Amino acid sequence: MGDYEKMSETSKTVKSDIEIAQSAVLKPISKIADQLGLDESSWEPYGRYKAKVSVNILSKMNGKADGKVILVTSINPTPAGEGKSTVTVGLGQALNKIGKRTVIALREPSLGPTMGMKGGAAGGGYAQVVPMEDINLHFTGDFHAITTAHNALSAFLDNHIHQGNALNIDARRIVWKRVLDLNDRALRHVIVGLGGRTNSVPREDGFDITVASEIMAILCLSEDIEDLKKRLSRMLIAYTYEGAPVFVRDLKVEGALTLLLKDAIHPNLVQTLENTPAFVHGGPFANIAHGCNSVLATKIGAKLGDYLITEAGFGADLGAEKFLDITTRAGHIDPSAVVIVATIRALKMHGGLTKDELKHEDLDALARGMENLACHIDTIKSFGLPYVVAINHFIFDTDREVAYVTDWCAANGHPVALSKVWEQGGEGGKELAQLVVETIEKEENHFKPLYELNDSVEDKIKAVVTKVYGGKDVDYSPKARKQLKSIKQNGWDQFPICIAKTQYSLSDNPKLLGRPKDFTIHVRELKASVGAGFIVVMTGNVLTMPGLPKQPAALNMDIDKDGNVVGLF
């Protein structure tokens, strides 16, 4: 009870994210660009506080050494999230505070969840990227461009069938769905083409949310506009009646799709509350896709800063594994260290507490939960990378709980620091920043992806399941077995794998918290994302179009006649 009272007392004096963001003193984006040494020809303003930085500057900076790329990941999260974005932003601010020229790279938030659940991906408290209203709404239009390119392809495909179907496409075997950047469960499964001969051919279809679009993944993995076009061109969209794959290039629309993405490919530059430069660009799902911001944002940021902080979606079993096995390969990125975010509340949940019990001190549950953190530390070790544990501090955490985690890390030889960036901004992350810098300087880096690309798909899956998840075995549905065969026949087995799995557990059962052992991962289905260049491995049911809750966050949103935004978090 005491904890609850303290919390609500504290809450009264705590400002909301939007209040903090709205009272920030932003620098004009031209000043941030100057700070980075960008000349006028290499960026374009979008309003006074947002810009797009041209991807063409990469080739101009060929000779310049890259800054150190630091990945922020976390333990298996609670449904409320563990503040990974907040730590990413705060660490960037803190590094600048201790004199290190640092750039941040984050994913763009999706409008669907913004309108649905309360919560965004622009950090929180005094560690946010701003202008948060813009970033959380339409921003610079990248997601809308992706939605448009994606649905234009659907229209071209249905039009091809309508106009005589010269390619002999089997309308029952179209693997390209439509998308919207909204939470809309009614669109998950639809029938299109109804109403007679002039309205195309009736067939089953469905809408995913835009972040699940393969075009989103492609935008985030492309190294330049040519690579983007090449990847779009090879996207698999259907099969013919003879069973042959049909690609975008067969419809000859890769030029038009690339054109629709001509602005979206350039990374968006904003700033944090403390005027640290931040790229916010791209936002693929961390289950059916790789869950990281664009490689272009990361690479440009690393050229412009001595340190580049980026984050990957969900826990280290999903986001970090994919960053290290997929993103670094596609983008030729050389990571220097990993920050593993843990929260006391999530650790206690892994120790067996329910959601309602997390605000009370419970050292026993905490002790039991440490094994989840231990597993993720082992994962990063198996990639050969230096790491630091960051305890993201929440107001309900007691001193004894924090001390317990710190002592546990010390006893096991894991570098650890407390992060108070939510409450204090960069100032609250100086210890962490210092530790990250020292760790990179001191520890050896033997980074190597987990598996070889010419391993079989089954071996790649087995490697991730045993070395990252700590599982024992993998089984395949008959459908998945059949798909494995087809993937091999088509020569797509040289791609890295991208496992879609619940983020709450190391296993494929969201209820199994902590560090489950001896479990089997059940592969239900496989899908070749030929354009993105990975094989999606589905375990359990993956929802690629969320629904709205009974009381959507939108009900609280408003804007007054002077343009003041309320209710956006």
Add this chain to the structure above:
Amino acid sequence: MGDYEKMSETSKTVKSDIEIAQSAVLKPISKIADQLGLDESSWEPYGRYKAKVSVNILSKMNGKADGKVILVTSINPTPAGEGKSTVTVGLGQALNKIGKRTVIALREPSLGPTMGMKGGAAGGGYAQVVPMEDINLHFTGDFHAITTAHNALSAFLDNHIHQGNALNIDARRIVWKRVLDLNDRALRHVIVGLGGRTNSVPREDGFDITVASEIMAILCLSEDIEDLKKRLSRMLIAYTYEGAPVFVRDLKVEGALTLLLKDAIHPNLVQTLENTPAFVHGGPFANIAHGCNSVLATKIGAKLGDYLITEAGFGADLGAEKFLDITTRAGHIDPSAVVIVATIRALKMHGGLTKDELKHEDLDALARGMENLACHIDTIKSFGLPYVVAINHFIFDTDREVAYVTDWCAANGHPVALSKVWEQGGEGGKELAQLVVETIEKEENHFKPLYELNDSVEDKIKAVVTKVYGGKDVDYSPKARKQLKSIKQNGWDQFPICIAKTQYSLSDNPKLLGRPKDFTIHVRELKASVGAGFIVVMTGNVLTMPGLPKQPAALNMDIDKDGNVVGLF
């Protein structure tokens, strides 16, 4: 044959629109803003050559006198269009050339037709607004914001039904469809909500193109952000099982929808090839909606210039009538004159020639076709407005044909000028510009809408049919009769009317060219656009989601590695 040869010879030396646009010397948009006397706080850059001008400047300029608003309309067009946008842009350039401070206001083009048919709405030849690649693709994201707000409302509506349907909405009587800014016939008629209990309630639905969204019409008729919210709030979206109308305010999402449009409401500023300031903002259909750019663009432009040139969609029977009966009322706009664009080729088509015969001299057909122009002149006269006829010159027009039209106008007392703006830019429109200025100074302005708002809906329809179309009578389908009753019962009969009719004929039969007489207009259906504030009167079939042709324009589009755009017209 001679004409064809001359044409192809000429064509070789004529540059394409995109070649002309790409070789233009643009001023930075900051210079255009300076030219208009805008201070930095009243506009925001979107790239170096686009800006949004804040609607808040209107209240700051309350004391300033309005410039003269000139509407550009046309005779009934051929399927290829008569170059109304080109004349609008060219006239603006020409007025500046003769020393009149002039601003242009145009509609934004839709992506659907851009990807589908060759052609855009950014003018042509040496009378274009630029940067044309941006204007014709995502521009500043307004249409995407409208698409998002529109579909978010659909998601909220389906979610309400899914979550228990407290409002008792009859899923069979939902009048709110979804939208996409694409040509996609397969989405015209769909079934959503399939796949079981977690995927909402199965029901019939369909997608319109975004320009057909009532939110598009609302954005273009709103006087400020409060008015926008008020109109969104009263949109009719469904009926209950008891037959009671359900509005957006019943779902309590008007704040969220307004928030999604917070940037879209501000008019976009660009420039012409000759650096004349141009607002390009909003683009509602001219059949099921009113077909004009936003009243905010027109009003801000009129405050900033001594002359404001705007255009309305299709011919004077649709666009001009709606501008004068709907837009001027909603926006409190006081028009000064109307320019009626005619082309020799369209006049010959009205005189009985087929599409293939238009490039040959035919003075007899031309003489027969003049009655179409005569009808539109009578329309403008019946609104009490000064007018000028502009002959938009095409390379196939012979001197004798031009002389015929000029003489006909002179003989009948109609001010007329030849426009060569496509070929020569502003220089080719000086005669027209001079004539427009003189006409406004010389002629009396007795502007008055065609009907009173408290006339019955039937009387309003009758007034337009007899006084504008030149028809004799109106008949109503049984469905329309029933809807008339419901409109009256709900008190929506005080709205102006918005007739959806073919643009090719004054009648509702696209084949009846020239100036048909004694015809009856058949009203098939009525629809209350309560938010926009008009009653849509449907005659014939109105296609609100276009399809793609067999060879979409997209097939020719591309962008190279340096970002050069090809194939966009």
